[in-house]
Amino acid sequence: MEGEGLEVVEVSMKVNGKPVKAKVPARMLLVHFLRDVLGLTGTHVGCDTSNCGACTVIMNGKAVKSCTVFAFMADGAEILTIEGLAQNGKLHPIQEAFWENHGLQCGFCTPGMIMTLYDFLNRNPEPTEEEVRRAIEGNLCRCTGYVNIVRSALAAAEKMRAVGRWVKGGA
Amino acid sequence: MYPASFKVFVPKSLDEALELLAKYGEEAKVLAGGHSLIPLMRLRLVKPKYVIYIGKIPGLSYIREEGGVIRIGAMTTHNEIEESQLLKEKNPLLSETASHIGDLQVRNMGTIGGSLAHADPAADYPAALTALEADVVLKSAKGERVLKVSDFIQGPYLTDLRPDELLVEVRVPVLSGAFGTSYKKLYFRAGDFAIVGVAALVELSPEGSFKRVRVALTGVGEKPVRARGVEEELEGKEASEEAIAKAAERAKEGLNPPSDIRASSEYRREMSVVLTRRALIEALRRARERLKSQ
Numbered sequence: 418m419e420g421e422g423l424e425v426v427e428v429s430m431k432v433n434g435k436p437v438k439a440k441v442p443a444r445m446l447l448v449h450f451l452r453d454v455l456g457l458t459g460t461h462v463g464c465d466t467s468n469c470g471a472c473t474v475i476m477n478g479k480a481v482k483s484c485t486v487f488a489f490m491a492d493g494a495e496i497l498t499i500e501g502l503a504q505n506g507k508l509h510p511i512q513e514a515f516w517e518n519h520g521l522q523c524g525f526c527t528p529g530m531i532m533t534l535y536d537f538l539n540r541n542p543e544p545t546e547e548e549v550r551r552a553i554e555g556n557l558c559r560c561t562g563y564v565n566i567v568r569s570a571l572a573a574a575e576k577m578r579a580v581g582r583w584v585k586g587g588a
Numbered sequence: 589m590y591p592a593s594f595k596v597f598v599p600k601s602l603d604e605a606l607e608l609l610a611k612y613g614e615e616a617k618v619l620a621g622g623h624s625l626i627p628l629m630r631l632r633l634v635k636p637k638y639v640i641y642i643g644k645i646p647g648l649s650y651i652r653e654e655g656g657v658i659r660i661g662a663m664t665t666h667n668e669i670e671e672s673q674l675l676k677e678k679n680p681l682l683s684e685t686a687s688h689i690g691d692l693q694v695r696n697m698g699t700i701g702g703s704l705a706h707a708d709p710a711a712d713y714p715a716a717l718t719a720l721e722a723d724v725v726l727k728s729a730k731g732e733r734v735l736k737v738s739d740f741i742q743g744p745y746l747t748d749l750r751p752d753e754l755l756v757e758v759r760v761p762v763l764s765g766a767f768g769t770s771y772k773k774l775y776f777r778a779g780d781f782a783i784v785g786v787a788a789l790v791e792l793s794p795e796g797s798f799k800r801v802r803v804a805l806t807g808v809g810e811k812p813v814r815a816r817g818v819e820e821e822l823e824g825k826e827a828s829e830e831a832i833a834k835a836a837e838r839a840k841e842g843l844n845p846p847s848d849i850r851a852s853s854e855y856r857r858e859m860s861v862v863l864t865r866r867a868l869i870e871a872l873r874r875a876r877e878r879l880k881s882q
Contacts, residue, residue: 422595422612422638443596443639446630465590467627468779470693479667479696485626486697487619489596490643533692554778555691 426489432457433501441488448472450488451498459499459528463557470556473529474498480536482555499528502535510576511535511569520569522560530556534570542578546571591629596639605642605754606729612638613751619643620663623690623698624706642754648701651675653762660758662701670695678762681769681787685716688771691779701755704737707811709744709846710781714812716771717758718804719787725757726750734759743810765799766792766882768875772867774859776850782807783851784859786839788867790827790875798822798831803864808845808856815839818864827876829869836865 429438432455439454451457451474460483463471472484475497502509511531514520521527530553537552538544544552549570550563558566596619597612599605609616616638619625628634642648648663651672658679660669669675669686676683689695689703689712703713704724716722717737724740726733726749733753740748749755763769773785784807791800801822803815817838825831845856 422597424593424595426596426598442593444591444593444629446590446626465630467623467694470691473693480693481697482693484630485623487596487622487626487641489598490619490622490641492598536696537692552692555693 426492428489428492430491430493431495433496433498443487443489445488446484447474447476447486447488447491447496448483450491451483451496457498457500461525461528463525463529468555468557469526469529470533470553471526471529473532473556475532475535478536478539480533497532497535499531502531509535510580511538511573514573514576515566515569518569518572519565520562522558522562526556526558526560530558530566534573538570538574538577542574544571544574590632591626592632592635594629594636594639596641598641598644600644600646602645602648602727602754602756603729605640605645606727606752608638608640609754610729610752612640613753616640616751618705618754620702620705621665621697621699622702623694624702624708648756653678656762657759658762660700660760662754662756662758663699664701666690666695666698666700666703667692669700679720679760679769681716681720681763681771681789682713682760684769685712685771685787688712688773688782688785694779700758704740704758705747705749705755707741707743707745707747708781709810710783710785710807712771712773712782712785712806714741715782715785715787715804715806717760718812718814719789719802720760721802722761723759724755725759726753727756728753738812738814741811763789763791766794766875766879768792768871768873768878770867770870770874772863772870774863780850784808784845784856784863786860786863786867788864788871790868790871792827792872792875792879794879796876796879797826798824801868803839803868805839805843805860805864808843808860813843815841815860815864817841818868822868827872829872832868832872833865836861836868839864 461471463469617636650661789802793799821835847853
């Protein structure tokens with residue numbers, strides 16, 4: 418037991434495949450750790466109320482809202498952010514599909530949309546349109562570009578099935 | 589950094605957590621998946637001096653059948669409950685209810701223990717757990733208490749949990765016979781809490797009459813309520829949608845729901861009837877399918 422409790426916590430985790438270690442205030446949210454400490458600003462802060470999903474990252478294989486996770490809760494975890502999706506200069510099929518189907522307008526919600534879909538499409542490789550719409554319930558697009566986002570998601574599913582590229586877990 | 593400063597403990601065992609609660613319980617908040625507590629801390633509506641994070645304690649996340657009941661560990665996430673094959677077969681009401689909570693990301697992190705301890709009056713689980721007459725298990729360094737969920741939840745954000753206690757398990761029955769269940773939730777914005785939520789359980793006799801009916805509502809009062817009038821009206825009667833439509837009118841008996849920005853009290857009362865009818869009709873359809881296949 419740590420005496421009176423810790424106000425500063427030492428955390429270590431893997432972020433986009435790279436081990437990182439840092440001392441962080443207990444009250445620091447994961448999204449601020451990623452953006453302000455690691456400089457990974459692809460993960461956005463949108464609503465600050467756990468609604469909009471712009472801050473979505475993958476933690477141990479599952480999509481989570483990083484504004485609703487303390488950094489110390491991710492100690493020992495594998496984190497994947499939008500910066501870690503492309504490999505060897507090649508975009509992930511979900512990224513390609515968004516590009517090709519005009520799935521982004523202003524682009525602010527896009528990283529969160531893509532990370533949520535990464536979790537969802539790994540679990541459900543052959544989704545219906547309705548299932549896609551339900552999967553992104555926790556991601557708001559204020560350009561209201563949902564039609565092209567859903568189209569991108571369905572195209573991404575097809576691409577992922579074709580290349581058989583199932584990136585499971587946090588890497 | 590929006591939450592106020594606090595000191596965190598990360599116990600590695602249940603005993604260690606209970607010891608910490610015995611010592612710091614009055615000034616501490618237990619953190620599980622964080623999806624009720626962190627939003628409140630971010631708004632500084634809650635400013636605990638200590639946070640006890642139970643996510644590193646092994647053995648608090650499980651769904652297993654033992655002696656006619658299904659035991660669910662407090663750290664089990666809504667997503668795990670939604671996808672559990674065991675629950676889908678033997679208590680589909682709970683997995684269906686879990687699938688209606690928040691959104692994908694929320695269900696990936698939020699836990700059944702955290703949700704119950706938070707006791708939001710519009711949360712989804714309390715309806716199902718009240719209809720199922722489920723138990724919660726509370727542990728402290730001094731021992732263990734087992735309470736009915738309907739006794740555990742005392743009001744909005746108010747439970748019988750003592751400062752030195754940890755909610756460790758939820759127990760729901762294994763359903764058998766010709767049963768059918770349904771959870772109907774009314775909401776207008778994706779991911780929202782229920783304006784009204786109704787959980788229904790129907791069990792048919794071999795001849796097709798209502799052997800057992802359980803209905804519970806969330807979002808319509810200070811705590812979840814059983815629609816006992818509806819249950820009494822149907823039990824023993826020949827099963828039909830007409831009988832359900834008539835009995836469902838009694839769902840609003842004694843209800844005095846709150847009015848808020850999303851719905852008026854009157855609207856919630858009327859919707860209690862509508863959703864009770866819909867939930868019971870779906871539960872009946874599912875019970876009939878099961879009766880046919882048995």
